[in-house]
Amino acid sequence: MNRRWLLAAPLAAAGLAGAGFWRMLSGMSSGNFDPRGVPSMLIDKPLPDFALPGFTAADVRAAGHPVVINFFASWCAPCIDEAPTLVALSRAGVALWGIAYKDKPAATDAFLARHGNPFTRLARDEPGVVAIDWGVTGVPETYLVDPKGIVRWRFSGPLPIEAAQALAGRLRA
Amino acid sequence: MLMLLLAGPAWAISDPSEALPDPRQEARAVAIGQQLRCLVCQNESIEESGADLARDLRKIVRTQVAEGRSDADINGWLVARYGNFVRLRPPFNTGTLLLWASPVLAVLIGLGLAIGLRRRTVPPSPLNESERIRLQSLLER
Numbered sequence: 684m685n686r687r688w689l690l691a692a693p694l695a696a697a698g699l700a701g702a703g704f705w706r707m708l709s710g711m712s713s714g715n716f717d718p719r720g721v722p723s724m725l726i727d728k729p730l731p732d733f734a735l736p737g738f739t740a741a742d743v744r745a746a747g748h749p750v751v752i753n754f755f756a757s758w759c760a761p762c763i764d765e766a767p768t769l770v771a772l773s774r775a776g777v778a779l780w781g782i783a784y785k786d787k788p789a790a791t792d793a794f795l796a797r798h799g800n801p802f803t804r805l806a807r808d809e810p811g812v813v814a815i816d817w818g819v820t821g822v823p824e825t826y827l828v829d830p831k832g833i834v835r836w837r838f839s840g841p842l843p844i845e846a847a848q849a850l851a852g853r854l855r856a
Numbered sequence: 857m858l859m860l861l862l863a864g865p866a867w868a869i870s871d872p873s874e875a876l877p878d879p880r881q882e883a884r885a886v887a888i889g890q891q892l893r894c895l896v897c898q899n900e901s902i903e904e905s906g907a908d909l910a911r912d913l914r915k916i917v918r919t920q921v922a923e924g925r926s927d928a929d930i931n932g933w934l935v936a937r938y939g940n941f942v943r944l945r946p947p948f949n950t951g952t953l954l955l956w957a958s959p960v961l962a963v964l965i966g967l968g969l970a971i972g973l974r975r976r977t978v979p980p981s982p983l984n985e986s987e988r989i990r991l992q993s994l995l996e997r
Binding site for chain 2: 721722723724785811812815816817818820821
């Protein structure tokens with residue numbers, strides 16, 4: 684009895700660890716898990732109140748449809764990588780609203796002219812204070828806000844094409 | 857270039873323009889900031905970090921200290937935005953129970969194994985008559 688238990692315990696531990704790693708790895712490939720990421724505190728909470736030049740929290744709530752909010756900056760190299768994915772997402776009919784983080788308006792405009800502008804609305808957070816209320820740790824960062832103004836999903840870092848497709852599918856459903 | 861890299865962290869903490877004029881308030885702000893993780897560099901506190909976001913958070917901590925808000929209030933404000941991850945010292949709750957208990961658990965498991973393995977080594981039973989005679993003959997050979 685004792686011996687059988689000694690054999691089963693390490694096997695069970697290995698099995699458990701294996702299942703955990705499998706979940707982490709499958710989450711990483713589908714963009715739902717980032718080992719270095721910080722979970723967002725906003726999930727299933729109302730979007731933080733803000734008023735920026737461009738649009739306000741009230742505008743997001745009044746949109747009447749889900750809004751995908753993307754924090755980006757012209758000085759951010761991963762944002763360049765992400766640009767084609769966002770353009771594809773907006774072509775797929777997803778309402779993308781951009782918030783330029785700590786960026787000079789002229790630089791933002793040049794960035795959008797060069798890499799394509801996927802945003803239906805653009806706000807500017809030059810001091811980067813509104814981003815802190817959202818819990819943004821770095822650009823790019825993407826949030827999904829439902830028509831009731833509740834944040835449903837967040838992705839930190841450049842959106843992988845798979846995650847963008849999953850998001851578009853979710854919004855179509 | 858190397859000098860620049862070495863000097864980097866030093867600027868962040870020693871920029872006098874960031875400090876509050878009241879040294880007691882500044883000391884409080886530093887104490888709070890030293891317990892807050894820089895979200896960009898992850899294993900530095902916001903007081904040590906040269907990152908932009910850390911500087912913004914230092915500024916927010918100082919503004920709130922100057923407004924007279926309590927340490928718990930200021931910590932709560934940051935935790936509401938960034939979660940407990942922002943705290944370098946994780947709170948003790950059901951989610952972190954295993955984390956806090958792990959040193960004790962490791963000692964207990966080690967002790968259990970040590971005692972269990974020691975018990976297993978039963979002293980050999982004494983030789984019976986035929987074995988004793990055989991040993992004797994082997995020794996006398």
